[in-house]
Amino acid sequence: MTRKLSKPTLVESYDISADSKRRISLRRTGSKYFSVFAFSDGTFKLEPRKLVPAEVTIERVERVPIPKGARRAAVRLAAAIDNLPRP
Amino acid sequence: MDILVPFSIRKKELGGTISEEARKLFTKIKQKPELAVGISAKGLPAHITLYKYYATTANGHRRLLFFSRHTTQGRIENWILLFYRTKGDEIGDNMSSKNPAFSTQLVKNMGFATEDLSGSTIDAPLYERF
Numbered sequence: 003m004t005r006k007l008s009k010p011t012l013v014e015s016y017d018i019s020a021d022s023k024r025r026i027s028l029r030r031t032g033s034k035y036f037s038v039f040a041f042s043d044g045t046f047k048l049e050p051r052k053l054v055p056a057e058v059t060i061e062r063v064e065r066v067p068i069p070k071g072a073r074r075a076a077v078r079l080a081a082a083i084d085n086l087p088r089p
Numbered sequence: 090m091d092i093l094v095p096f097s098i099r100k101k102e103l104g105g106t107i108s109e110e111a112r113k114l115f116t117k118i119k120q121k122p123e124l125a126v127g128i129s130a131k132g133l134p135a136h137i138t139l140y141k142y143y144a145t146t147a148n149g150h151r152r153l154l155f156f157s158r159h160t161t162q163g164r165i166e167n168w169i170l171l172f173y174r175t176k177g178d179e180i181g182d183n184m185s186s187k188n189p190a191f192s193t194q195l196v197k198n199m200g201f202a203t204e205d206l207s208g209s210t211i212d213a214p215l216y217e218r219f
Contacts (some may be wrong), residue, residue, distance in 0.1 A: 069192030071196045076199060079203045083167055083169065
């Protein structure tokens with residue numbers, strides 16, 4: 003199922019000049035970090051960057067074939083783990 | 090989550106004793122198990138995952154491989170150590186089925202671990218738990 007995102011609306015428009023070090027100041031930004039996209043025509047686009055919370059982790063998985071005979075050995079080992087004596 | 094080191098694996102992979110370096114690594118792994126790379130393979134049953142862990146220690150790079158048996162609720166507590174190798178090692182260099190030395194030793198080490206866990210009792214476990 004896809005979720006439809008609402009289209010952003012223009013909230014404010016203004017002209018600014020870059021300072022001597024080519025820096026510009028943004029007004030009333032709601033975000034501290036941005037993803038910046040520079041285009042060949044001199045246009046810049048900024049998108050608020052959402053940092054991933056520390057508790058959210060993505061499990062990394064490598065998909066590789068396993069060697070012959072490993073399946074049987076793995077099943078036996080799993081059974082041994084299941085039958086471990088519990089205090 | 091607990092890390093179990095069967096005695097036979099301790100002897101073959103760690104030279105008989107678990108070094109301070111290995112103990113520190115186990116503590117780190119327990120704190121951040123998500124840093125391990127899960128190996129998902131068609132040949133393995135769904136409830137089994139092998140986890141590769143790349144570590145850097147003061148004495149060089151280490152390559153660890155764990156066997157994990159998990160339930161339908163998610164990961165289970167126990168990870169069984171199967172390999173503890175250095176980067177320059179024949180097996181540690183390439184822990185994949187493309188390496189025949191790894192394939193052979195993986196099956197053997199799983200067999201050794203199975204023997205130790207099967208022969209364990211509450212009073213005399215044939216493994217160390219971390």
